[in-house]
Amino acid sequence: MNYIPQFFPEYWKTEHNVYGINFTNEISIGFVEKLDGGYSFLSNLEFEKLKIDSKKLLIESIKNLKNLFDNCDLKIYEIDGGKMGFWNSENDNFTSVRILIPEYRKIILENISENFSFSIPSRDIITCWKTDSKKECEKFKRETKEDFKEEEYNLSEKIYNWKNVEL
Numbered sequence: 001m002n003y004i005p006q007f008f009p010e011y012w013k014t015e016h017n018v019y020g021i022n023f024t025n026e027i028s029i030g031f032v033e034k035l036d037g038g039y040s041f042l043s044n045l046e047f048e049k050l051k052i053d054s055k056k057l058l059i060e061s062i063k064n065l066k067n068l069f070d071n072c073d074l075k076i077y078e079i080d081g082g083k084m085g086f087w088n089s090e091n092d093n094f095t096s097v098r099i100l101i102p103e104y105r106k107i108i109l110e111n112i113s114e115n116f117s118f119s120i121p122s123r124d125i126i127t128c129w130k131t132d133s134k135k136e137c138e139k140f141k142r143e144t145k146e147d148f149k150e151e152e153y154n155l156s157e158k159i160y161n162w163k164n165v166e167l
Helices: 044-050 054-068 096-100 102-111 134-150
Strands: 004-009 020-022 027-035 038-041 073-079 082-088 117-122 125-131 159-161
Touching: 004 038, 004 054, 004 096, 027 054, 044 054, 054 096, 073 102, 082 102, 096 102, 096 117, 096 125, 117 134, 125 134, 134 159
Parallel strands: none
Antiparallel strands: 004 027, 020 027, 027 038, 073 082, 082 125, 117 125, 117 159
C-alpha cells in the first residue's frame, strides 16, 4: 500500500465521496496515491475494497509520508509569553499533515508544551504554539483567518488544542 495521509475539508466526505477519518470537526484525514503531477484521494468504495482497518491504514500511510517526505524544516521560536513551532515545505503539498508524524509531534511536545494550540488554515500551513500572552493569541487568530481566506487549499480558520485531538 502506497497511500499517504492528506488533510481535506470534512464536507468532501459527502460532496465528493472521499474516505476519511475525523481529525477535527472541520478537517478529516484522507488517503492519497501520488500520480504524475498530483494525487488522487481514496474514495469510500475504494476503501471498502481494501478490506483494511482504518487505524492500520492511518499507521501505514503515516510511515509512507515520513519515508517519502522527511525534508520539512521545523523551527521553534520564542514569542511573548511562550514558544511557537512552524514548519514549511515548498517541495510538496503535505506540510500541515506532518503533524501526524510522531517525530514531529515529539519535537512540538518537548519544545513547546504537551498542551499546545494549533491552526491549520490550509494544507500548506500549520502553526503550533503555547503562550500566556493574549496579544500573541489574538495575532495567531487574525493570521489564521487571513491565511484561510488567502490560501487555495484552505481547511479551517479555527484554533484547536492538541489535548482535544484523538488519533
